[in-house]
Amino acid sequence: MMRGELLYEGKAKKVYLSDEPDLYLIEYKDDATAFDGVKKDHLEGKGILNNTLAAVFFDLLEKKGVATHYVRMVSEREMLVKALTIIPVELIVRNIAAGSISKRLGIPEGTVLKRTVLEFCLKNDALHDPLINHYHIYAMGLASEEEMALLESAALEVNAVLTPFLKERGITLVDFKLEFGRHRGRILLGDEISADTCRFWDSFSGEKLDKDRFRRDLGGVVEAYREVLRRVK
Numbered sequence: 001m002m003r004g005e006l007l008y009e010g011k012a013k014k015v016y017l018s019d020e021p022d023l024y025l026i027e028y029k030d031d032a033t034a035f036d037g038v039k040k041d042h043l044e045g046k047g048i049l050n051n052t053l054a055a056v057f058f059d060l061l062e063k064k065g066v067a068t069h070y071v072r073m074v075s076e077r078e079m080l081v082k083a084l085t086i087i088p089v090e091l092i093v094r095n096i097a098a099g100s101i102s103k104r105l106g107i108p109e110g111t112v113l114k115r116t117v118l119e120f121c122l123k124n125d126a127l128h129d130p131l132i133n134h135y136h137i138y139a140m141g142l143a144s145e146e147e148m149a150l151l152e153s154a155a156l157e158v159n160a161v162l163t164p165f166l167k168e169r170g171i172t173l174v175d176f177k178l179e180f181g182r183h184r185g186r187i188l189l190g191d192e193i194s195a196d197t198c199r200f201w202d203s204f205s206g207e208k209l210d211k212d213r214f215r216r217d218l219g220g221v222v223e224a225y226r227e228v229l230r231r232v233k
């Protein structure tokens with residue numbers, strides 16, 4: 001697989017053209033950023049762990065009938081994906097309160113939510129990904145009502161697949177962020193599902209096994225990601 005022109009470089013990934021039309025190559029970097037890029041570090045091996053974790057999750061989801069952009073792993077830090085036009089709405093799925101919902105609504109971290117919460121954020125770094133609702137989405141023409149119904153049911157399906165899969169491996173899926181995109185008239189799950197975009201708590205000790213170790217200076221970031229991969233592989 002030949003790596004073509006660099007199309008886009010984000011905080012944690014690079015996107016390249018591939019030698020197959022309609023397919024992109026994604027390279028997972030070792031860079032870690034938080035708080036809109038204010039906190040930065042280089043975490044040796046993180047890219048390999050997240051690429052492999054995302055491949056495991058996308059593979060599982062495809063087997064369960066969720067349409068994703070994932071095609072296959074190309075190297076330890078690269079995956080081949082279907083080219084997407086990303087819908088600029090991030091979907092956050094929450095089972096347990098943590099992070100921004102705890103701060104915003106005063107729900108103590110660790111509170112099991114009486115039902116799953118879906119949130120929508122505008123994908124816009126300059127505006128710090130503000131929370132938006134359906135009215136904003138339709139008013140701004142970000143997605144149609146039909147597309148939103150599809151995105152929401154896909155997000156809940158991802159939760160229904162990943163929650164028990166992780167539970168059996170001693171990991172509680174607290175929350176996660178998804179992005180979707182359009183590909184040849186279809187909507188596919190895109191971006192990544194990894195320890196950078198999910199909160200994983202050890203089901204027994206409650207230990208954080210995700211990016212909060214970086215955000216909150218808990219140390220052992222790469223070790224925690226490696227532990228998640230060891231349990232799911």
Ligand code: UDP
Pocket residue numbers: 092098099100101129175176177196197198199211
């Ligand atoms: N998340 C993400 N990218 C973002 C914002 C959030 O991957 O730009 C993930 C985050 O890792 C967590 C979930 O979405 O698993 C909910 O994050 P939250 O809104 O609590 O934000 P944070 O506490 O990270 O500011």
